[in-house]
Amino acid sequence: MAEIKLANITKRWGSFVGVQSFDLTIEDKEFLVLLGPSGCGKTTTMRMIAGLEDPTEGEIHIGDRVVNDLDPKDRDVAMVFQSYGLYPNMDVYENIRFPLKVRKVEGDHDAMVRRAAEMVELTEFLHRKPAALSGGQRQRVALARAIVRQPQVFLMDEPLSNLDAKLRVSTRAQLKNLSHELQVTTIYVTHDQIEAMTLADRVVVMEKGIVQQVGTPTEIYDNPANTFVASFIGSPAMNLMEGQIEGGVFRCDHVEIGGLDTAHSGPAILGFRAEDAAVAPDGAGQITAPIYSLELLGDAVMVTVRTGGALVAVKADKDYRANIGDPVSFSVPASICHLFDQGSGERLAR
Template sequence: MAEIQLKNVSKRWGAFVGVDNFNLTIADREFLVLLGPSGCGKTTTMRMIAGLEDATDGEIAIGDRVVNNLEPKDRDIAMVFQSYGLYPNMNVYDNIRFPLKVRKVDPSTHDERVMRAADMVELREFLHRKPAELSGGQRQRVALARAIVREPNVFLMDEPLSNLDAKLRVSTRAQIKNLQHELQVTTIYVTHDQIEAMTLADRVVVMQRGIIQQVGTPTDIYDKPANTFVAGFIGSPAMNLMNGTLKGGTFTGEHVEIAGLSGPDGPVTLGFRAEDAAVAQSSAEAEINAPVYTMELLGDATMITVKAGGALVSVKASKDYRIEIDETVGLHIPPEICHLFHHETGARLDA
């Protein structure tokens, strides 16, 4: 059992707060992603779980053991870093085997365990090669195999795909997802890439400035962001956010008027996703009428962006839709796709 509990965990360096009162229970065998921009505290949180950083306050438990005072080697975890950390003088086989030698695992089991780990990441034919003879994707798979061979209670992965190109990121991401399903090991994964978070996670923890902003399934966070930070961070493109005034259920702002909303009168921030809105069939159907700022061809769709209410607002149109920059376009924003947030705090207003 590798349930992980963090209770009131904080990390401070003098006056600087890296992680602030972090509370979370990570279920046994869960794939949890810590997501946020650089400097939000996600890697620090992982390093405290690993024992590479000491928590200033709070308690960290793995299974039924409080591990605050345990050395990293005694926490039964395996880490995969952004840098592969391979030994250049060893071939792939010996790199994968190395944790077994260090931990004095019965040598008679080494070969079977190394071959099983190598097969899981499709490296058997590369076992004789040195790291310098491998591509970036292959080196990352060696690092994964070296973690797998340990058979730990917990995997910790710190931005393991950051150094790979776009195509390799997609294929390696799929491999990590499949591995976690096959191994059934509690996994904590750190990333600033919201696509990685949405595709890999059972649950996502969105962080900003050391504080948890929202915890939920990818669907929860995408469909009901807790605040404007989460709304603006999750999604590709991120949620459109516009400032305006709500009065009697009608939101008004520059170039925009949307009726049929439910919320308190006064200044609010309204949000909606590009794929939920549409180019209006007529000006009478349009809630936004504004000049085109840019048009992007995405292959499966055309992204239309206008400038309205001081914000850039994007809507996805059909892949064959065409319009010129500066030409006025009408956008249809049904009230049921809209999200309302507090104008000052950014907190979600609608249920």
């Protein structure tokens, strides 16, 4: 069993706090994603689990052991880094086999290597050197090298960030399938919210060393805890507008949305997803403003207006046609709206 428990983990360097009071249990066989912008503490958290950094406070449990004082080699974790870390003088076969040799693993190394290579579709490349491989193939060698060890825990630090967009999509699908097949507890660090949404059983959203929200991708997408999470999750990000609520009606420049289920009055931030609203015919919507930009996405047209200093986007049908500067109206039902406190950014109780 490879349940991981982080008990009040804090990491400081002098007065700078890299991770603050991180408290979480990662279930056995769970695929957990640490998500956030650069400098949010996600990689530092992973490095503490791996034993590459020591926590200033708190305890790290892997299975039934407290591992704070264990060396990385004794924690039974395998890491896959952003840089592939392959040995250029060894072929793919020997790169994959290397952890077995170093750890003096007994058994049929050839069968272990070929099974790991088959899982990442590298069987036909086993006798090539890394220099003769593409970026995607090199990343798969790094994955196979981690798989062959059969560790308790996989730790993956932005493994897809060096790949181009097409390769990221195909390798992401491979990772999803591998996770299902291997059933090994995995912690995955990324700044890419699409990777988080597609791969994770649960997502931990972090900012400035502090956990902002923990939940399934659906929970975080549908019910963001604050404006940071709302603006970080989703492509495009959630539309957020500052205004005033009086009697269940939100108002700001070019905007009037009524029927909101809230007792709150005064300043507030209203948010909604681009795909949840629609272009309204004949100016009958709750937002009416000149078109700021139009972007053809293939399956839709993104129509953007400026309201009170904020850019607000709505997805229209792919055959929608208009010009920049034309008036447009958006239909924004109250039921799709999210409300946040204007001061703290926290979600308002409904």
